[in-house]
Amino acid sequence: MKIFKPFEVIKDELYACEVFAGNLLRSDVKSVLETGGYIFNSGGKRVRPGLTILSGKLFSPDDKKLIPVAIAMEFIHTATLLHDDIVDGASLRRGNPSANAVFGNDVAVLVGDYMFAQGVSTFATYGGVEVLRRALDAIRDMSEGELKQLEMIGKVDLTEEGYFDIIYRKTASLLSACCEAGAIVGGVDGKQKISMRDFGKFIGYAFQLVDDAFDYVSDEETIGKPAGNDIREGKVTYPFIAVRHTFNDSEREKVGAIFSSQNPSKADISYIRELVLERGGVEKTVFLAREYVNRAKELLDSAKDSVYKESLKQIADFIVARTY
Amino acid sequence: MKIFKPFEVIKDELYACEVFAGNLLRSDVKSVLETGGYIFNSGGKRVRPGLTILSGKLFSPDDKKLIPVAIAMEFIHTATLLHDDIVDGASLRRGNPSANAVFGNDVAVLVGDYMFAQGVSTFATYGGVEVLRRALDAIRDMSEGELKQLEMIGKVDLTEEGYFDIIYRKTASLLSACCEAGAIVGGVDGKQKISMRDFGKFIGYAFQLVDDAFDYVSDEETIGKPAGNDIREGKVTYPFIAVRHTFNDSEREKVGAIFSSQNPSKADISYIRELVLERGGVEKTVFLAREYVNRAKELLDSAKDSVYKESLKQIADFIVARTY
Numbered sequence: 001m002k003i004f005k006p007f008e009v010i011k012d013e014l015y016a017c018e019v020f021a022g023n024l025l026r027s028d029v030k031s032v033l034e035t036g037g038y039i040f041n042s043g044g045k046r047v048r049p050g051l052t053i054l055s056g057k058l059f060s061p062d063d064k065k066l067i068p069v070a071i072a073m074e075f076i077h078t079a080t081l082l083h084d085d086i087v088d089g090a091s092l093r094r095g096n097p098s099a100n101a102v103f104g105n106d107v108a109v110l111v112g113d114y115m116f117a118q119g120v121s122t123f124a125t126y127g128g129v130e131v132l133r134r135a136l137d138a139i140r141d142m143s144e145g146e147l148k149q150l151e152m153i154g155k156v157d158l159t160e161e162g163y164f165d166i167i168y169r170k171t172a173s174l175l176s177a178c179c180e181a182g183a184i185v186g187g188v189d190g191k192q193k194i195s196m197r198d199f200g201k202f203i204g205y206a207f208q209l210v211d212d213a214f215d216y217v218s219d220e221e222t223i224g225k226p227a228g229n230d231i232r233e234g235k236v237t238y239p240f241i242a243v244r245h246t247f248n249d250s251e252r253e254k255v256g257a258i259f260s261s262q263n264p265s266k267a268d269i270s271y272i273r274e275l276v277l278e279r280g281g282v283e284k285t286v287f288l289a290r291e292y293v294n295r296a297k298e299l300l301d302s303a304k305d306s307v308y309k310e311s312l313k314q315i316a317d318f319i320v321a322r323t324y
Numbered sequence: 325m326k327i328f329k330p331f332e333v334i335k336d337e338l339y340a341c342e343v344f345a346g347n348l349l350r351s352d353v354k355s356v357l358e359t360g361g362y363i364f365n366s367g368g369k370r371v372r373p374g375l376t377i378l379s380g381k382l383f384s385p386d387d388k389k390l391i392p393v394a395i396a397m398e399f400i401h402t403a404t405l406l407h408d409d410i411v412d413g414a415s416l417r418r419g420n421p422s423a424n425a426v427f428g429n430d431v432a433v434l435v436g437d438y439m440f441a442q443g444v445s446t447f448a449t450y451g452g453v454e455v456l457r458r459a460l461d462a463i464r465d466m467s468e469g470e471l472k473q474l475e476m477i478g479k480v481d482l483t484e485e486g487y488f489d490i491i492y493r494k495t496a497s498l499l500s501a502c503c504e505a506g507a508i509v510g511g512v513d514g515k516q517k518i519s520m521r522d523f524g525k526f527i528g529y530a531f532q533l534v535d536d537a538f539d540y541v542s543d544e545e546t547i548g549k550p551a552g553n554d555i556r557e558g559k560v561t562y563p564f565i566a567v568r569h570t571f572n573d574s575e576r577e578k579v580g581a582i583f584s585s586q587n588p589s590k591a592d593i594s595y596i597r598e599l600v601l602e603r604g605g606v607e608k609t610v611f612l613a614r615e616y617v618n619r620a621k622e623l624l625d626s627a628k629d630s631v632y633k634e635s636l637k638q639i640a641d642f643i644v645a646r647t648y
Contacts, residue, residue, distance in 0.1 A: 027468060032467075080437075087433060106411035109433055111467070113440070113463065113466070117460050117461075118461040124448075124460065129448060129551075133445065147438075148353045
């Protein structure tokens, strides 16, 4: 396993997580092991377990319960990936064939359910009822976020508030749950717990903002997916929202027609992409992501200095340092 | 709502369940309400909530916690139906277009996840940790059961033990969980709790055995699906297993070739159906189902007499009284 750099200080704990994960995937049903293992070992950075462990160790460096809670978060995340690939009809995930493409939608949906059940059981055993509830809220949020995103397809007038509601549920809620659960297991409550909840939420916003900016600039060779994918799917995201007010009547009309068409042409996609790039939509998005990263880092001020605090800051910085 | 006859004595409780369900489906995301409501209100008999409530009232007639625990069981069941229809590629469910056919696989998988999360949250709040664990085991069992069934497609030599393992996980485990959870909420443990767990398991076996017998005899007009569906899908079930030892070499060879072919002809399906019917596979299956119903009813002997006990016996009898 290759360790993501900000997680060097919790390398041992992340190894322990992998061992624990192996036990949770042990089943006499072959496809659980095969499909679960395939997606679980497909090169994820273990961001969610890492955040959970660091958030706990920030307050209580020795709590062994962090390991199972952390890996359960990754199980929930992995289950969501399995189910989202069905939603997206995705054939690739992190550059490899997606689990649904290799094993079929049927196996992907069922192994996802298995992982949900194993993850939630782990929270029930090791996390206590508060962690369990927070994780279940995140599962519900993620399904609602994806559903709301589907409902908003082609809606060119999605508000900034609506956009943040979607990205909170689909991305930020689980990251927030990781940091909050870590803090709870680490033994804090009140203001410190809420700070960690918000830390996770803000880096979640930043992460999704940068991801949505990427979609406007990425090229197929380096990122593995073509730019303008969100436009193709009729998804209105922040880079567009940030510059929408600058459009004149004819631009607004054309853009509206493209977003609501089921199958825009390459030229149509390029038209919106270039309009948004030219008006500075990507810069505004990355700027806002940086603001969220800074707000997140400030929330760590009240915690005492430690290597764990430094690592959490590094992760926050890493989100906006991704090159594109 | 039309009340299933054995549930007349808990009519009020089942109405209360519907109200509770409405609250759990309340979301600002339109498709949760629409799709969740569509499948939830598509004419299910509320067998699982009914069993949960009756099993609880058998021991403690007044426990209000039974309502949320009962409806959470139905949420888990409904989530499973949503996901199973994706697995089966089903276009019909209880004679109506299935949710995935109406709303799409993407919405079906996500609304299923939403219902899992809401159901499990309800167990966490009202059921206590023992009920929660039992329900999570059932969720895991159901995904494993469906996966194992997929693995066994075309395997003509599926053993009786393998068959019972599959039907335990996919059908009997949740029914067993309902009866056991009811008993736990009703305040019993030890032998009485285990009796109710086994009561649920045995009626689960009986239910699935009868269902598998139906598949050999049903005709499209009365049941809404053609006979021999399991053979078509390469699923080996009890009616076949019960008479397999009577086949001569040429029958065995032909049957093996049909089960392992991806797309058997109508004549092939009829060949197996008629062979199994002629050798008495359906009668043997229904006979075994009756035995399980009788064993289930005997388990109720130690509980004191009540209308609830009578209703539980009626449900058990109803399973094998279904006409076909």
